[in-house]
Amino acid sequence: xxxxxxxxxxxxxxxxxxxxxxxxxxxxxxxxxxxxxxxxxxxxxxxxxxxxxxxxxxxxxxxxxxxxxxxxxxxxxxxxxxxxxxxxxxxxxxxxxxxxxxxxxxxxxxxxxxxxxxxxxxxxxxxxxxxxxxxxxxxxxxxxxxxxxxxxxxxxxxxxxxxxxxxxxxxxxxxxxxxxxxxxxxxxxxxxxxxxxxxxxxxxxxxxxxxxxxxxxxxxxxxxxxxxxxxxxxxxxxxxx
Numbered sequence: 001x002x003x004x005x006x007x008x009x010x011x012x013x014x015x016x017x018x019x020x021x022x023x024x025x026x027x028x029x030x031x032x033x034x035x036x037x038x039x040x041x042x043x044x045x046x047x048x049x050x051x052x053x054x055x056x057x058x059x060x061x062x063x064x065x066x067x068x069x070x071x072x073x074x075x076x077x078x079x080x081x082x083x084x085x086x087x088x089x090x091x092x093x094x095x096x097x098x099x100x101x102x103x104x105x106x107x108x109x110x111x112x113x114x115x116x117x118x119x120x121x122x123x124x125x126x127x128x129x130x131x132x133x134x135x136x137x138x139x140x141x142x143x144x145x146x147x148x149x150x151x152x153x154x155x156x157x158x159x160x161x162x163x164x165x166x167x168x169x170x171x172x173x174x175x176x177x178x179x180x181x182x183x184x185x186x187x188x189x190x191x192x193x194x195x196x197x198x199x200x201x202x203x204x205x206x207x208x209x210x211x212x213x214x215x216x217x218x219x220x221x222x223x224x225x226x227x228x229x230x231x232x233x234x235x236x237x238x239x240x241x
Contacts, residue, residue: 002171002204004147005093006138008156009104009111009129011178012197013090014118016080016106017042019073026072027065031057042179047105047160048133070107080110082118083177089197090123096206101145102127103134103154103164134164142168153204155197162188173200182222193222 010016017038024045025035033056036044045052053065074080093100100123104111108129115121126145131137142149154165157178162185165172174190175197176182185193194200199221201207 002098002151002153002206004099004101004145004152005204006101006103006141006147006152006154006165006170008154008158008161008178009102009114010106011083011157012155012161012175013083013086013102013120014080014111014114015083015177016114017179019079023069023073027068028056030068031060033057042181045179047158049105050132066107070109073107073110075113077117080114080118082120083197085196085198087118087120089200090120092201092207094123096201098206099145099147100124101141101147102129103131103138103141104129105131105134134160135167138164138168138170142170155200157185159184159188162190165190173204175200 007013010020021036021038021041024041028035044055050062053060053062057065090100102111102115102124104127106129108127111127111129112121115124115127121127126141128137128141138154141147142152149169152168153171153173154161154168155173155175156162156165157175158180162172162174166188171192172188172190173192173194174180174185174188175194176185177196182193182195192200192203194203203221
């Protein structure tokens with residue numbers, strides 16, 4: 001049974017891609033580089049973000065990049081909306097007794113403000129933000145929160161999230177709502193790949209949709225690995241690929 005949910009923030013719960021791209025372009029132009037299109041940015045951006053900036057601005061110290069990012073990131077109330085189905089997912093997870101923690105590379109002050117503005121701050125026990133390498137931080141986070149890996153799933157929208165979850169031995173769930181495409185996410189071989197968060201309560205065994213919900217095989221999830229650690233109460237399961 002999955003008892004604990006570690007969630008990425010950007011691209012998983014919050015739709016900040018537009019704001020992140022705008023901020024990145026401000027930084028690039030500040031140093032005399034050309035701007036990136038949305039498609040170009042998605043194709044080259046990766047985590048840890050330090051590796052991305054080593055590629056595009058190798059001569060600029062990380063501290064300078066972080067300072068400019070904080071200065072230029074939009075802070076208006078509509079700069080970062082919540083992603084479709086994210087609020088419903090959080091409501092169902094809390095109602096199902098799950099413990100929720102955020103593990104994010106986004107600056108802590110940004111996530112704090114956004115979570116409060118979106119009305120979801122109270123759903124989380126902890127916001128662990130400003131993390132450069134989640135592969136290193138996730139194990140310490142599990143220990144700190146007293147969470148067992150076998151009872152924990154990490155949900156994220158980037159290959160780095162899946163790699164981090166695998167490093168900690170937790171169930172890895174990829175959602176194609178953010179920065180990496182489905183094709184890119186598949187290269188990290190997540191345990192579960194979904195188009196969005198709407199079907200995850202059902203898959204992870206805490207949905208409140210009841211017996212009239214669509215069969216598990218039709219809820220839009222692509223299962224790409226062994227799901228033996230996930231409790232699924234329905235007799236039908238989607239085909240394992």
